[in-house]
Amino acid sequence: MKNLLSFLTLVMLTNIALAQNGTVSGTVKDNNQAPLYGVNVYFKDTTIGTQTNKNGEFKISNLENGDYTLLISYIGFKTREIQLSVINNQNKNLGTITLYEGNEILSEVIINGERRNKFSRRKTAYVSKLPLKDIENSQVYSTVTNEILKSQIVTNFDDALKNATGVEQLWTSTGRGGDGAGYYSLRGFSVQPQLVNGLPGLTNGTINPANIERIEVLKGPSATLFGNAVSSYGGLINVVTKKPYVGTGGELSFTSGSYGLNQIVGDFNTALSKEDNLYFRLNTAYTTEQSFQDAGFRKSFFIAPSLSYKVNNRLSFSFYGEITQAEQTNPTFLFLNRSAPTAASNLDELNYNNKLSFTSNDLTLQNPTQNYRIEMDYKLSDTWRSQTLLSKSSTSTKGYYSYLFDYGILEGNTYTRFINKQNANTQTTDIQQNFIGDFKIASLRNRLVIGVDYFNETQTNNSTGYAFYGNVTPDGGSNGDNPFTPGIEDDSYPLSTSGxxxxxxxxGVSNVKSKYHIYSLYASDVINFTDNLSAMIGLRLDHFDNEGDLAILDDDYDQTTLSPKFGVVYQPIKDKLSVFGNYQNGFTNVAPQLVGNPEDGPQTLKTFDPEQANQLEFGIKTNLFNNRLNATISYYDIKVKDRVITDPSSPFNKIQGGEVLSKGFEIEINANPIKGLNIRAGFSNNDSETIETDNTEILNKRPLEAGPETLYNFWTTYEFQDGTFNGFGFGLGFNGASERFAINYVSTGEFILPSYTIANASVFYQADKYRIGLKLNNAFNKEYYKGWTTINPQQPRALLANISYKF
Structure with missing residues (x-):
């Protein structure tokens, strides 16, 4: 018995010794040997993983014996793979692991854990075409994260952009051919969202937020890296879509709300082949919504498949698609007269019943849209990589489009309706080849992108002409008197397809097909003179080749333009505080114009130099208290010269030489002062004026596209972290604008839309697998308007309810 007990004791001790589990630890740093916080560290084909702390350190315990592949990934950096073995109670310290900056393909890994400052995104590979941190980038940009959109139960793109500092809607998407997307004011200039994942992406209708990972609003002229086809003098809007990640999971969400809103959203990610690193993600949404007015609706079906294939550590492929089928009634704005005073000079005198749509649900537009992108990323060496990009877009408009215009011919506040049948299509192709390097010359670090870009746009228009279709008054009156005929008619104009x-x-029916090409070469280099001082210098050579109307040879022309960029960043406190300044350039290729009075003989074609915009800007950026306080404060001065305007002495002539000055300051703060509390706040003030022109109608006046002088937004959420209310939370916020000119010419006088402040609130419960939320928009039911030579009423108070389930 003694021998047996001794033997059993020996066996048990041996098994206990052999059962001891190992530990793996290490420190993750970037190429400058700065610690990286929040890096995903996990073992391939397991659920075992962690994230690095603020010192870049990690530790994974209780590892069984065996061979492992350790994956280390961080958005904006190239993923590292380390092979290791764990043997008998072994504590393995891997020392310092260096991650090199790269693209975002297959780098998003879901690890449970808290991310500080959920309303802030401080690194992106799109803004500068280099994976720069915000604090080391001399350009200002505002990021609207997916966390903000979820906390606000956002169901449309217009509401999402209310969180971007200094951005205000001018008018909503009309769905008409050619320019049917929404317009927004940014630093005193109009802009449309036309960039998706850094590449051209078109839409004639509202962008669906179901596939948005974040929205990046780049501030100031940005033609050096992106050209003029997708940017404006005020900046550009880039939508970053959701991408496949390593793992399996997804989410189902349903939102229902006022005015017939119902939206179901699905998100699913899976591995098609784990062994081949082939991952697939599908985002889809179906939305129906009615109007707060007496008629009007929108319904859409959206699907976005994406695929990522990591062939090996050197080669990766990605595919992204977005397909939308949408039908809507076009919003019927009141267009003010641009050459003569209207009968009313304000909303009180207009006597506007904003519950009237002046249309019917029988007259609709269809807006099918498709966007496809293919990316190939190849690691040439430890310091160089190649990025090949292809983007294809197609958007169409079919159906009835109408507008109401005050010609000032008939008595009182009378607006004439014109309507046509749209049949138009726009197609774009963009091909880019970038070579991205991170290397040293002597002791100076260089992050360099060299690229070539080919862009083509083809428009086909087979729409009908516009027909007179009755008159209306803002209070609901109507008559059939055509203002362009001598007699007085009283015909009826039913709002039906047959009528x-x-x-x-x-x-008549148009038969116009037009085309243009842009060939570009660009380079941008960020040079680190010291760890704290860097400079960015960039240059673009842009050749614009316009074929115009393919049936008319005389409208062909081409232009070549240089666009420079320069910026300096000094960090008094490395990665925490930076002082920056920049010079940025934008331009517009102006098409030749037919000039001359047709009554005096054939018109002649007149050509123009490109318009040029130059910005000077300086400010500070912070990243304090372990990413708990991010702030950007900046002042800018933009001057646009060589603007082409109508000759005030002849409506049949165009002249060049106008100048616009736009200057102002912006403040944006993203804070996470305590666990569970996130704050987003923004304030901007813009002073814009036409300072030089021969057209006295607009001299020394604020351009209408500039929108309001002052804009502000605020949103905060708090989620209880423990106790009885653990998981419950609430959100509060507001956004607003100062008054704006809807019209402001010498001959028309002023029509001012009043200032507004809109309050919003939400409550929610967040569990591990599901979330339930309520959101109240326009809580105090404020009546307010937006417009750009138009009067566009906004939605009254609305209640939304959402339930989401993660799997």
């Missing part, structure tokens, strides 16, 4: 088709029977 409109009869009116359009006498209208």
């Amino acid at each position: 409109v088709d009869a009116a359009l029977a006498s209208q």
